[in-house]
Amino acid sequence: MKSGAPVNCHDFEDRVHAFLDDELPDTELAAMRGHLGDCPRCEKIVTGFQKTGALISTAVTEMVTAVDVSGIWQAVESGLDAGVIAAELATPSASGREHPAQGHPGSSRWDSPRWDSPRWDSVRRVLDSIATRVSPGNLGWAGAAASVTALAMLMLLSAGQDGQVGDTGRNVTVAQAAGLKSARLDSLSGAPGYTVSSWVQPRTKARVIWVDNGVNEFASRDARY
Amino acid sequence: MRVLVERYQDRLVAVVVGMVRNHDDALEVVQETYIKAFRNLDGFRGQSSFYTWIYRIAVNQAIDLKRRESRRVSVEFDEVLPPGGVDEWSQSSVGGNDTFSRVRNRELVAKVYEAMESLTANHRAVIILREVDGLSYEEISDAVGCSLGTVMSRLHYARKALQLRLEEIIGS
Numbered sequence: 266m267k268s269g270a271p272v273n274c275h276d277f278e279d280r281v282h283a284f285l286d287d288e289l290p291d292t293e294l295a296a297m298r299g300h301l302g303d304c305p306r307c308e309k310i311v312t313g314f315q316k317t318g319a320l321i322s323t324a325v326t327e328m329v330t331a332v333d334v335s336g337i338w339q340a341v342e343s344g345l346d347a348g349v350i351a352a353e354l355a356t357p358s359a360s361g362r363e364h365p366a367q368g369h370p371g372s373s374r375w376d377s378p379r380w381d382s383p384r385w386d387s388v389r390r391v392l393d394s395i396a397t398r399v400s401p402g403n404l405g406w407a408g409a410a411a412s413v414t415a416l417a418m419l420m421l422l423s424a425g426q427d428g429q430v431g432d433t434g435r436n437v438t439v440a441q442a443a444g445l446k447s448a449r450l451d452s453l454s455g456a457p458g459y460t461v462s463s464w465v466q467p468r469t470k471a472r473v474i475w476v477d478n479g480v481n482e483f484a485s486r487d488a489r490y
Numbered sequence: 491m492r493v494l495v496e497r498y499q500d501r502l503v504a505v506v507v508g509m510v511r512n513h514d515d516a517l518e519v520v521q522e523t524y525i526k527a528f529r530n531l532d533g534f535r536g537q538s539s540f541y542t543w544i545y546r547i548a549v550n551q552a553i554d555l556k557r558r559e560s561r562r563v564s565v566e567f568d569e570v571l572p573p574g575g576v577d578e579w580s581q582s583s584v585g586g587n588d589t590f591s592r593v594r595n596r597e598l599v600a601k602v603y604e605a606m607e608s609l610t611a612n613h614r615a616v617i618i619l620r621e622v623d624g625l626s627y628e629e630i631s632d633a634v635g636c637s638l639g640t641v642m643s644r645l646h647y648a649r650k651a652l653q654l655r656l657e658e659i660i661g662s
Contacts, residue, residue, distance in 0.1 A: 282646050286620060288627050316660045317653045318621040324602035325508040325622045332503055332513045337521055338495045344525040345491075 272300040277307045285314055495524055498541050501623055502548055508618035509552040509611065511603050519555055523548040545619065545633035553611040598659060605655035609648055616641055617648040 277300050283289050284297045301308055499520065506523075507516040527544050606614055615634055619625045625633065630641045653660065 282642060282649065283627075286627065286645070313653055313660060314649050317649060317656055320598075320602050320656055320659065321508075321606065321617065321621045321652065324599045325504055325618065327599050328507045328511070328513070328603075329500075329504045332507060332516060334499050334503055334517075337499050337503075337517065337524070338492050340517075340521040341491075341495055341524040341528070344521060345528055 270296065272296045274300075274304060274307055277301070277304070278310065281307075281310060281314065285311065285318070491528055494540070498544060501541070502544065504622050505545065505615075505618055506548055506552050508606070508622050509549070509614055510555055511607070515555060519548060519551045523551050526551070539629075539632075542625075542629050542632040545625075546635055549615045549619075549634060553615070556611050601659060602656065605652050608655060609651060612636075613644050613648040613651075616644040617652065620645060 277284075277297060280289065280293070280297060284294070289297065301311065502520050502523065503516055506519045507513070510516050510519060523544060526547055606617070609617070612634070616630055619630045619633055627638050627641050631638050634641070636644075
């Protein structure tokens with residue numbers, strides 16, 4: 266079709282989608298509109314496509330109104346943190362413990378300045394999130410996040426029943442994890458020799474998760490043993 | 491990062507809901523899209539806008555999910571209804587008896603989705619990016635990763651196919 270030239274039905278049908286989507290140059294647009302005003306057949310074609318588009322838009326909008334988007338950022342943040350914790354656990358510091366060795370039952374809380382450093386913020390947020398969200402026996406939730414190995418490991422273990430202790434290798438199964446309070450892992454995100462433990466504090470009923478590889482220690486916020 | 495998530499999440503959810511139909515799947519795809527985007531920000535070279543780049547990730551994630559679960563029929567239409575069900579919903583709909591107020595009836599929403607599911611994921615992505623989000627051909631081309639010509643031919647095919655399937659609703 267020549268720019269600005271009169272439009273016949275064949276030309277119109279060729280360009281009807283670009284016309285509908287406002288993708289034509291002004292000169293062609295004017296010619297298309299001119300034809301549309303004179304041709305009931307082409308007008309019907311346009312109306313049909315416009316109705317189809319409106320149906321799709323309305324149907325999708327109707328579905329979208331039922332979607333709760335309020336938790337998206339939190340989920341994204343947790344997902345990113347899970348990647349960070351996996352990376353952190355896989356690269357233990359060569360400079361020694363990041364925290365005084367208080368992380369055993371009977372010690373106070375994780376309040377050292379080094380633990381509070383920005384480097385550990387993301388790790389701590391993940392541990393806090395797990396401790397808050399995981400309840401004993403809630404293995405379904407654990408399964409949903411199994412895409413992140415380290416996080417899934419932590420969650421499976423934290424779902425264990427209190428008062429039982431066990432050892433296992435890297436192949437921790439749901440059935441095994443359900444019976445564990447503490448486990449030795451051959452590998453956590455590629456790093457060897459981590460102990461992952463969980464407790465429910467008797468007084469507050471808060472779940473505490475603790476990770477140790479003999480060099481670094483990690484614990485959920487306000488952990489008291 | 492939070493600002494970026496919140497700026498585009500509504501538009502992204504709309505596109506993904508159009509593609510995967512199920513609310514939970516849509517949220518999962520959108521969340522995974524942002525996580526993937528932020529972990530791979532190095533891959534964003536500024537050749538396209540941030541949102542077409544992130545749409546590209548979302549569309550690919552949604553297509554992957556549909557491929558994995560191609561046989562799954564999982565929409566729960568009751569979820570979009572008020573407690574009073576279809577009658578209350580219809581009465582509370584905007585407008586009167588015209589075609590586009592009737593689409594608010596859940597059966598019609600279902601028919602529209604069934605029609606869209608007759609398309610391939612690539613055709614569905616293009617028609618949704620255009621009709622739901624109003625992207626230009628160039629933006630769709632960036633978001634889907636195909637040429638302008640392919641965008642136009644996919645739109646042409648998708649509109650024709652949908653119109654045929656929705657003929658009964660659209661009427662004369």
